[in-house]
Amino acid sequence: MYYPEPISKLIDSFTKLPGIGPKTAVRLAFFVINMKDDDVLNFANSLVNAKRELTHCSVCGHITDQDPCSICQDNTRDESIICVVQDPKDVIAMEKMREFRGKYHVLHGAISPMDGIGPEDINVPDLINRLKNEDVDELILATNPNIEGEATAMYISRLVRPSGIRTTRIAHGLPVGGDLEYADEVTLSKALEGRREL
Template identity: 70%
Template sequence: MYLPEPIVNLIDGFQRLPGIGAKTAQRLAFTILKMDDEDVADFAQALIQVKRDLKICTVCQNISDQDICDICQDKSRDTSIICVIQETKDLIAMERTREFNGLYHVLGGAISPIEGIGPEQLKIPSLLERLSDEKVKELILATNPNMEGEATAMYLSRLVKPFGIKVTRIAHGLPVGGDLEYADEVTLTKALEGRREV
């Protein structure tokens, strides 16, 4: 089947996204063709803006449109508790529960020797720098309950021990092998409530 090069390039572009197979990429590309020119321009501008205007928060490593994200600037949050998560999408899931009012630290992944990700690829130095602040009393390890997340939590608990900070792990109300971003609010709330000291 022959398709013009621009549509083939668009399909290829969509296929580079995680979870998008050939048929879905083709469906998305043809949906773009049917959209109004203005809507397509807005969509393209949104893509460009995300890459151009977003940065990493200098405190928690979350994505932000400013040097320090809104969560880190929020004076009503409990600065004595830091919740360590793997990715920004996990932060979004935690915030949906409306149960956690502390601060976050985004690692940017998990230890995974198979994928060539070691502790040096994660945002651990900036976490350790934050822990030197005497205000921090508890570190919640909310990495995913899979092999990589457990390895990362164990590594961090050992690394943080000399700081004398209480280290807890979210309870396994989450299915083993699951990801935080797919958990519902009730499950995440129970996991937070049932966290345990490591």
């Protein structure tokens, strides 16, 4: 289907976003075209400002507009516990829970030999340097429960083991409100593995 070039470019831009297919991209493009000029300018400015003003914390790697980030600057948090996550979105998910009072380390990915991503391609070397320079008692590995996340957690635990730092892995299993009949074998296996006494 033919669209004027400015609309085609806008549609192409939207299709580059994750989860946006061609039909959704067309809908979004026409929605933007029908917006008021001020709203479009504010939207464009928000995109540009987010890209320009955000950076990664030099301590933990979390996305921030100040360096170090507010979590790393918070003296009330327990510096002896570091939770290792794959993505800044994982930090935000953990913070919404409001129960973890330690610090974080964001890897910005996971080890994936199939995709050519090794430990040096993610934030593992910075984690090791951090563990050498900080007094850490426990490292919580909160990587995703998939092949890449598990491989990353295993690699880090083996790397850290000689230092004597306690290394734990978040539990995996059935979600609260989930039904056994709909769970796959791996999820059920992990749920049994992580069972605890009542």
